[in-house]
Amino acid sequence: MKKKIVIIGSGFGGLASAIRLQSAGMHVTLLEKNEKVGGHAYQFIKSGYTFDMGPSIITAPDLIQRLFDCADALIEDHLDMVKLDPFYRIYFHDGSSLNYTDDTNRMKAQMACFNREDAENYDSFMSHTSQLYDAVITDGLGSTPFDLWTMLKFLPRAIRLQALKPAYNLVMRYFEDPRHRFTFSFHPLFIGGNPFRAPSVYLMIPYLEKVGGVWFCKGGMYKLVQTLENLFKELGGVVETGTEVDQIVIENQVAKGVKANGKFYKTDGVISNADLAHTYGDLIESKHRRKWSWSKLHKTKYSMSAFLLYIGVRKKYLQLEHHTLILSKRYKELVNDIFDNKLLPDDFSMYLHIPSKTDPQMAPKGCESMYVLIPVPNLDAGINWNKIKNSYTEKILSFLEHSFGLTDLKRSIDVIETFTPLDFKRQRNNHLGSAWGIEPRLTQTAYFRPHNRSEDIRNLYFVGANTHPGAGVPGVLLTAETTTKLVLGDLVE
Ligand SMILES: Cc1cc2nc3c(=O)[nH]c(=O)nc-3n(C[C@H](O)[C@H](O)[C@H](O)COP(=O)(O)OP(=O)(O)OC[C@H]3O[C@@H](n4cnc5c(N)ncnc54)[C@H](O)[C@@H]3O)c2cc1C
Known part of the structure; x- marks a missing residue:
């Protein structure tokens, strides 16, 4: 009898551990609350513009190939990868700029x-x-x-x-x-x-960027997500979307399965790729949580969030590269305001992703698909995003048009959508709307990060940004390697 595993959530960590365990002979079911898989790497298409909503920078292709190996697949047979040069253009507040590249x-x-x-x-x-x-x-x-x-x-x-x-x-x-x-x-x-x-x-x-490059895959990051979903299904794995887990069923401190949409999924092991605080706080009764009590969950430090604008624009801006950073004069003070003072700063440092620079298919002819990412405090700040998101959007657009010099930006916009910290909470169940989960500070790194095997409940595991080694697509792919080793060691060997 094949061991049965349920994975809650289909971010890169969920997908990667699903492929690894399915290819190792387990029977894996992936349950995802949203209509499509991908987690932060969701994509939407509107009026001919394609937007990757989260991760945009592909690094460490060797780690991706290591995952493809489990399905006997080669990246080049599935994805059209383009190495970027420069990796980023960085604009400093004084108008100077630097094209960041791997060329020494x-x-x-x-x-x-x-x-x-x-x-x-x-x-x-x-x-x-x-x-x-x-x-x-x-x-x-x-x-x-x-x-x-x-x-x-x-x-x-x-x-x-x-x-x-x-x-x-x-x-x-x-x-x-x-x-x-x-x-x-x-x-x-x-x-x-x-x-x-x-x-x-x-x-x-x-160094990881220098040695492995910064890449884009044609069609966007979501092409990678779709490829992973297909590889998993070809291996015999099951994906159920529109399926939000509302309870992890525990007997005698052992995970026995999960409940979702009124159905019980009986398993030998449960892996949560969902946010750790959501998993412990919302899916597991507190009587089962010795280490991850409410007090521990509240004391844990959660990372910042992000405000995102997805903009389809009938114009090309030559001063923008595929990845562009535009910086405020303040660095340490700005970071402190966001992380610790929980203030929404008046100045911004921002990251722009413009995939149509590399793949014209991402936008209609002569147009640009771009997103603007501004780091902002998480929901601990008590900011009413419903109230301020329009005025904040206006402020960002004015800055880009008048201070940075994207001429006629507002007049040229075809499509504009926002994504706020509230959306991270509502759509992805991210505690405090944090976009990156548990903050990678010294006391929450390596041994001090939540362990990939639950400290409280047997046969419960975690994968993804909140576990070791942490967030970012390469980090999350590594968490899947770590978690898979534990699951196979515990349930098979
Ligand atoms: C805006 C943004 C830009 C980024 N840019 C980059 C980048 O350029 N390069 C890079 O390497 N990294 C980037 N990152 C980081 C990277 O995207 C993440 O670390 C990584 O994608 C997280 O993957 P994950 O496996 O932890 O799962 P997540 O992507 O967090 O997915 C978790 C999934 O669990 C689902 N879920 C939650 N609760 C339940 C439930 N109860 N039942 C069922 N499903 C549930 C959610 O809907 C979600 O689909 C970025 C992150 C953000 C937010």
């Missing part, structure tokens, strides 16, 4: 215009980050259950690599110019971390 010489030449000594330090910084990458990826710490023993073994190496000190502090050692300090320290923001306290181990990301 071009990076150094640009950096030398800001600060010659910084340019000379580029190689040693990258060499430092390559050692962090080696620990997490090459030596497999990111795909191994991070128990106490693993942590004790890693500690001397972590100290030697300064992997525990705040990311920004490490970057400061190498670079003087504030623009370089931003450029090499901002990556934790991509995974919901505050660069001024996220441990430097997350600075492996610049």
Whole structure:
């Protein structure tokens, strides 16, 4: 008899663990509350414009191939991948800009215009980050259950690599110019971390980008989601969308199945890819939660949220690259306002995704499909998004048109949709509307992150952004490797 597994949620973590376990001989059913799979990587199409709603930057294609291997598939047979150059264009508040690329010489030449000594330090910084990458990826710490023993073994190496000190502090050692300090320290923001306290181990990301590239797949990120869904189904897996789990059934502290749409799904194991606080808080009665009590859930620190504008525009803007960052003058103060002071800042730093730059099919001819992502505080801030979302949208559009110089933007808009922290809560069950889940700070990293195997309930597992190693598509694919190892070890071997 094949062991039965139910996975709650179909983000990349859910899909990846589904493929891994199905290909290992289990019978896997994936239950998703929304009408389509993908989680944050949802997509919508309107008036000829295609919008990926969340992740847009594809990195670490080798980790994606590792997943495809489970289904005997090759990326190139399914996806038309394009390597981007530059990876990003970064606009600083003073009007200067930098095309961030993996080309060492071009990076150094640009950096030398800001600060010659910084340019000379580029190689040693990258060499430092390559050692962090080696620990997490090459030596497999990111795909191994991070128990106490693993942590004790890693500690001397972590100290030697300064992997525990705040990311920004490490970057400061190498670079003087504030623009370089931003450029090499901002990556934790991509995974919901505050660069001024996220441990430097997350600075492996610049090296991961350099060594593996930054990619786009034609048709958008959702093509990857659809491919994973198809691979899973071809392996015999079952997907049920429009199916919101409302209870994990537990007997004698053992997970026995889940309830959804009035039906009981009896299983040998349950994996939750849904938000951790939602899973423990809403799906499991508190009498079963010894470690993850209400008090622990409330004390846990949750990451920021995001305000997103999806814009279809009848115009091309040459100053924008496929990935463009537009920065405010403030960095640390802005991040503090968002993470800690829970203030909606008057100034913005924003990220723009314009996939039609690389794939014209993403928008009608001569038009651009873009999204604007502004990091904002999570719902702890008490901001009434229903009330302010229109005025906030107006403010962003005015900034882009009048201060940044996207001429005639407002007049050229065909389609505009918003997504607020409230939508993260309503549509994806993200606690406090946090877009990245549990904040990757030192006390919530590695061994201190929620474990991939529940500490409270037997045969209950977690996968996705809230577990080890954490958010971001590569991180989440690694969580699936870690969780799969645990499930197979517990239920099969
Ligand atoms: C705006 C944005 C931009 C990003 N950009 C990038 C990027 O460019 N590159 C990158 O690598 N990473 C990026 N990330 C991070 C990355 O997208 C996420 O870390 C990753 O997609 C999270 O995957 P996950 O497996 O944790 O699941 P999620 O995507 O969080 O999916 C969880 C799923 O569970 C479902 N669910 C919840 N509760 C239930 C229930 N009770 N029953 C059934 N289903 C339920 C939800 O509907 C959802 O589909 C971005 C994130 C955001 C929000």
